[in-house]
Amino acid sequence: MENPIKNITYDALVIGAGIAGGEAALNLANTGFKVLLVDKELSVGGKMIMLSKVFPTLDCSACITTPKVSEISRHPNITIFTGSEVGEIQKISDHEFVAKVTKHPRYVRVEDCTACQLCEKACPQSVRDQYQFGLIGRKAAFIPFSICSPKAAAIDINNCTLCGACEKVCPTNCIDFTQEVEVLDLHVKTVVIATGFDMFDAKKMPRYGYEQYKNVITALQMERELAPTRPFNTILRPGDGKVPDKIAYVLCVGSRDASVGNPICSQICCMYSIKQAQLLMGALPMADVTIYYINIRSFGKGFEEFYQQAKGMGVNFVKGKIGRISEKEGGNLMLRYEDINEGKLQEAEHDMVILSTGVLPNTGIDKFFVNETLTLDPFNFVGQSDVLASPARTSIEGVFVAGTATGPMDIPDSILSAGAASSEAISYLIQHS
């Protein structure tokens, strides 16, 4: 429950309310422990709530995430702080941490907001919508996205001109510019880190032309085009709004590539690209979809079968790494690549290119801890002190880690990892109560 209580003691602090943090919080709460769940975003649900469908079952992502989100939001043992950041965490005794949590003002009283969207309509300021990964714009007074939780407006104060238009139209007078930053000292017995991952910034590989050629987008942007709550209500290329019919996927963008500082495999890009390819074949039956890959890594339960299914549907798999992308007049793109099967360099024209960008760690997590050292692994993910026998343990006793904070993983693995972290946290709480 969203709750403004200060200076209270919780059993567990869960940092990050994505699918891993949410699962860990629910496991703790369902076994009777009081949980504080903190997320820097305005909604719980993490990255998963933004996705279209999920592999390999093609379940609608929202259908799986929203009931979990709903259960988390309503659980009597869970207190949620959205739009909030964890600052310093100090271990003050064997089984007690004090966490400084900064609650950023939303400038909207969530309990009074009905999400009627009148403020959105009235607001004169337009900016890029980060929840649609920049595909479209939003207002400075806005509802983050249609299935967000809490479903309430927020004011983006950095882009707000304080014109007051939203305040005037709000039927419940829930907009409140007097809200201030609150810094709370919260006492907890255990901490679960579920801070998730960051995506590789495709701009770091200028040879692929991201944000230089309009019809080159990232797979996360394509996720939004395919999602039920999609911005355009169809698939189109951003350059001119044309419906694409020759689509290319470039795999391993920012993964398995020491030249951009990330030598490891991101573990999810093959599968999300294959999934998107299948969805595109469904949405645009006449379109050609080609996936350029190094190795296809369909290793999980039902994944290989899903890959074979994509081949059967007519998705074209080309073994070869893309060297360079250039733009032709009219917005089509030329892909230059090493065709392994033919053993030579080839060029292919596509009218839309999707870069399957990799998974990177979220940085700065180790800085939370002021009098203890949280060890990171060589790739800057949270280090696992007993990686095989107790994968959720970290270098600090009483601090556990869940999901992609430890490294790239898919949704089922994140949920299992969260199950492990909550198991450790529950044991820790019972043993030290």
Place this chain on the structure above:
Amino acid sequence: MEKKPKKIGVYICHCGGNISDYVDVEKVRQSVEGEDIVFIAKTTMFACSDANQRDMVEDIKANELDGVIVASCSPKLHQLTFRNVSIRADLNKYTYVHANIREQASWAHSDNKIGATEKAIHLVQAAVAKARYAEALETNKIKAKKAVAVIGAGVAGIKAAIALAEKDTDVILIEKAPVVGGRVAQWGSLFSTNETGADMMKRLSSELLKHQNITLMTNTEVIENKGSVGNISLKVRTTSDDVDKQQITEITVGSVLMATGFDFYTPEEGEFGYATSDKVITLPEFKQMIDTQSGKLIHKGKEVKNIAYIYCVGSRQTDGENTYCSRNCCTSTIHAAVTAKQKFANINNYHFNRGLRTYGKQEILYADSLRSGDIYLQSYEDGLPTVVTEGKKTIVKINDILTNGREIEVEADLVVLVTGMVPRSDNNTVGSLFKIPKGRDKFYNEVHMKLRPVETVIDGITIAGACQGPKNIAESVNSALSAATKSYSILSKGELETDPLVATIDPDKCTWCGACEAACPFDAILKVEKGGKMIAEINNTVCKGCGMCAPVCEPDAVNLIACSSKEIMSMIDALV
């Protein structure tokens, strides 16, 4: 007493296009709007979203509805969600009726929008017919035994047992073999730590023995399973070296955690020269070789220099049962190859693969092996390598796609078949005992890969580790701890609520013919004496309400709560 006519709310879900792309949801809404008991009929983008759930609660309270229907996805996914909505709106949860118009209409008939819409209309009308008679029911409360039987004492079972014991739960750890430790205890050096498998399992076993609330039973198998979640009684048989001495023990637990592991695939005779050439061995055999030997690597009296590894043997088969990828073998093989090269002189590794799958951080191992000079040769599924014996030579041939399909031959001193994980051969005995469903790949199947990944459709039975599908050690442990958490959270309150949706017997009609008892898959029917005659009686805590007994009852003495003849007949009328 004259009852007030019921007031029902109906919600038709778009499922964000999953339904509404094929089913005309507005038409469905209109088709039930006029029904006498339907007070509200709405469509919604996502019925399960928090905002819609809130709206439903408000609708129910503001209009004093007697029940709601949601027409959306499978009840497996969201029946519970909407029963909870009913509870929050102060309704009895059994007044809720679910209609599945996604799996049964939009997805099944995506090629026929008109037909899909028509079917959805019938399904929702049938739900309305059921809602007309749906009654408020009270759940049964049963005491749950705070103890878990963990079956299998490999890495997953041991970790699960420790995790449960730490949560003040009694554990009975049952292992078929004379010793604990499973597969991992047989392994030498492990990828990503400096510990050997044997040492790691020694460490975990000593941790296991520290817990007083864990009872370890080795040489033991489960032979009988009765009861249901909260009170499961098992009969286990312990054998000792003296074959004649068998001990049968009865135990009662609240939940069972299956951690029975996997088997390695055994190649068929002649498969890549297996059993026909003495130079061909499997990966587990190779791992044992490098762990036990030192100095020179010797096979059949000869020094081994050139090693050919053939990947995906028994996995990713195009014409075979095992179509799945076995997940851990690429990394396991490269790790063994690297270890062999470090430990023995003059080793050359040749990897005949089908595309390496060293996912995540395991990629580093692959890069290391490339740097150390290992040769990787690749083919697709239609051009697998061949093993030929020419005189005393064993030659592995491949048309290598990485060098433009050139035929490359390697004369191998040893051929290692990279055999993957397969479901255990004894799954049919112990798995069938617990009625655990299996997936396409014949591993035990979870309820839902993302929502309920360690639960099975049998309440109280959880699955952990490689019995659910191929996994490496860390993945097995994660799944084991998740299963332990789930088993614990079922039992932690000491009391369980069970569905009142069970069979009932009309004692006047029952003549005890025994047909129901024979039909019951859960042993829930007892023979009792009542009113001077023998009749059937239902054990409510065991009955699952599956309905198998109802149609075989000739005198029609069996009735299912919430599926009464009245409800079912009215649904059939709406459907046809």
